[in-house]
Amino acid sequence: MSDQSVAIVTGGASGIGLGIATALMAEDYDVFVLDNDLHHVDDYNTNHPLSRARLCDVSDASAVATEVDGVLHVAGRVDLLVNNAGISGPTASVEAIEPSEWQKTLDVGLTGAFNSTRAVAPIMKAQSSGVIINIASNAGLMGCPNRSPYVAAKWGLIGLTKTWAMELGPFKVRVNALCPASVDGPRIEAVMARDAEARGVSIDEVRQSYERQSSLQSFTRVEDITSMVCYLASNAAERISGQAIGLDGHTETLGNSLGEL
Numbered sequence: 035m036s037d038q039s040v041a042i043v044t045g046g047a048s049g050i051g052l053g054i055a056t057a058l059m060a061e062d063y064d065v066f067v068l069d070n071d072l073h074h075v076d077d078y079n080t081n082h083p084l085s086r087a088r089l090c091d092v093s094d095a096s097a098v099a100t101e102v103d104g105v106l107h108v109a110g111r112v113d114l115l116v117n118n119a120g121i122s123g124p125t126a127s128v129e130a131i132e133p134s135e136w137q138k139t140l141d142v143g144l145t146g147a148f149n150s151t152r153a154v155a156p157i158m159k160a161q162s163s164g165v166i167i168n169i170a171s172n173a174g175l176m177g178c179p180n181r182s183p184y185v186a187a188k189w190g191l192i193g194l195t196k197t198w199a200m201e202l203g204p205f206k207v208r209v210n211a212l213c214p215a216s217v218d219g220p221r222i223e224a225v226m227a228r229d230a231e232a233r234g235v236s237i238d239e240v241r242q243s244y245e246r247q248s249s250l251q252s253f254t255r256v257e258d259i260t261s262m263v264c265y266l267a268s269n270a271a272e273r274i275s276g277q278a279i280g281l282d283g284h285t286e287t288l289g290n291s292l293g294e295l
Contacts, residue, residue, distance in 0.1 A: 250283030
């Protein structure tokens with residue numbers, strides 16, 4: 035077994051997940067990525083000589099278990115799991131949401147985290163060590179109109195964070211959730227574009243309304259999330275578990291819409 039710490043990052047081949055994977059590699063983790071986008075997986079492996087990214091749908095429990103077994107076979111341990119995979123889901127009133135869209139959002143963002151944690155927990159318990167970080171949202175702390183599936187997934191993820199912290203704490207495994215606000219990047223741009231179209235206003239007006247939701251009046255940055263992941267994974271955070279940590283510049287209101295991770 036290698037002395038190098040091993041991390042698994044779901045949804046880690048692009049966006050926030052890629053930022054997390056890159057930051058962890060800079061901290062000398064051996065990082066394995068699970069992602070359901072073949073193009074992003076291929077790009078990741080092209081740019082990383084160890085080719086640690088694997089195509090995997092986290093909503094498929096069997097596929098996740100197979101990939102985690104593969105990581106254990108290659109690396110001999112799992113020290114960190116970052117449950118980052120998720121989708122934004124629809125932006126619509128509750129009566130306008132298709133049940134299939136509801137289910138898909140929960141399958142990826144909530145059941146996916148369950149599947150990954152279920153596969154990793156026995157490994158960490160046997161090691162008597164490990165860290166699990168769930169990427170939630172401030173929507174999971176406050177609710178948000180017109181985002182029912184996304185809010186349900188993130189609210190559930192925070193509940194699982196506290197439950198898993200209780201279950202795994204006796205085995206020296208820490209579990210925390212990070213709760214960003216809108217994260218600057220392509221995904222929030224797409225959300226704002228949909229919101230602007232639905233409201234019949236400009237994207238700039240929507241952006242200003244989103245930014246005013248925070249006391250700091252700015253979006254969360256990817257580096258805000260990656261630095262907190264690295265901190266929570268470190269020994270400096272060895273007494274922090276079961277927490278839902280806001281990275282939102284202090285949200286004052288969620289108005290009529292909310293950007294997402």
